[in-house]
Amino acid sequence: MVNWKEKVLEREEQLLDDLKQLISIPSVLDESLATGEAPFGPEPKRALDWLLEEGRKAGFSVKNIDNMAGHIEMGEGDELLGILCHVDVVPAGGNWTYGPFDGTVKDGKLFGRGAIDDKGPTIAAWHAMKLVKEAGIPLNKRVRLIIGTDEESGFRCVRRYFEKEEMPTIGFAPDADFPIINAEKGIASLVFTQNMRIQDGQLLAFESGSRTNMVPDQARAVIGIGISKIKDQFASFLDTHDYGGSIVGDENGTTVLINGKSAHAMEPNNGVNAAYVLATFLNRIFEDGQSKDFTQFIIDAFGNETRGSYLGLAFNDHISGDTTLNAGIVSFTPEQGGQVHVSMRYSVTYPFEEKIATCNDRLKDTAFTMEVKSNSKPHHVDANDPFIKTLQEIYTSYTGEEAELLAIGGGTYARVLQKGVAFGMLFPGRDDVAHQADEYVYIEDLLKATAIYTEAISRLATNKEEGEHE
Secondary structure (H helix, E strand, O other): OOOHHHHHHHOHHHHHHHHHHHHOOOOEOOHHHOOOOOEOEHHHHHHHHHHHHHHHHOOOEEEEEOOOEEEEEEEOOOOEEEEEEEOOEOOOOOOOOOOOOOOEEEOOEEEOOOOOOOHHHHHHHHHHHHHHHHOOOOOOOEEEEEEEOOHHHOOHHHHHHHHHOOOOOEEEEOOEEOOEEEEEOEEEEEEEEEOOOOOOOOEEEEEEOOOOOEOOOEEEEEEOOOHHHHHHHHHHHHHOOOOOEEEEEOOOOEEEEEEOEOOEOOOHHHOEOHHHHHHHHHHHHOOOOHHHHHHHHHHHHHHOOOOOOOOOOOOEEOOOEEOEEEEEEEEEEOOOEEEEEEEEEEOOOOOHHHHHHHHHHHHOOOOEEEEEEEEEOOEEOOOOOHHHHHHHHHHHHHHOOOOOEEEEOOOOHHHHOOOEEEOOEEOOOOOOOOOOOOOEEEHHHHHHHHHHHHHHHHHHOOOOOOOOOO
């Protein structure tokens, strides 16, 4: 039996160097620069090209699918093991201690946007494939590292990929938590739009957030109220708010800025929604009218709690827990009124149509209406499936810990597989810093995960039936 832990330690320097190179590519979606050759902008394509070229240089079979996705393949057989990764990242945001695209190593960590979501796990899986190939292990399944470039903004990459390529027999996505995530909540995009009322001249502009899958860490408003009337109130308000802000203006109008704390939309309570904080302040100084309708709705629907109780959307089940709502993009202009773009992560057994109808009924008493813009249904693999059992055995053998099954509100590529799970690489007890400033991966975790993925590939791609082993 090969000692994969030793093999991984021998290539630590190469692993870190590859991860630094991939992190150095700022592969954020840029629709403004999108072309046929670079459908999500030049940087996501550059990250894809880099990894595919690494596959070519290492002697693997490589394929690019319309510059949206691609794969690196080895092995033979009718069955296919898929490992789904992505090389796109969310925007860096502000407040970084180290350069978000520098790949700084310090105190046993490697810092950078994508270090844990999902460039670190991608490099771990890629090196795991290389280790299996170099060891000469005879495979009776093909193994594909499937690489997407639009995971953070809608999965367009893998949708196109599976329009043209076969569905894996089994697969995993190293893009979440260890031990094993066999249940993923549904993800719906909801847009709340304010019904028009007579402009009251109080709120002239409001903007917060750029992605529904992130808690917005900054909010800005322009108001038609002189700075002298609210300056003292704002200073007092900031004294009770840990994340700070600023105020500038004159007697004709004022611009107010509030900072919050970013977090992943799967658990909004891990962050501080700057839009809600700013709405809370503005609500105290506004008189009744269109502007106060807007701020009051933000507070009622998304500020006091994140579970959707006010909107009639709350639900919980034993498989996947609470339904959560994240108001990720919030905007207002006097001409168009307010809009709130929400990512709802709903439980596996959620009665979707019934809940949406309840929400629409409750909104009749507010200044807002709601539209479902998109809906990705929940994903679940039975706990007793042999594929699950094999992964549990591997995880336990490498960590000495029980491989309990988890459910998440995040959406990984596992949900596009017929039989797939999310498998790492955030270990239990580690802080989830995905989408946050100073995102990092522990180097020891990167190495341990690489060994686990190597064992998983060697087991799953040599067994005649997933779960069967000597």
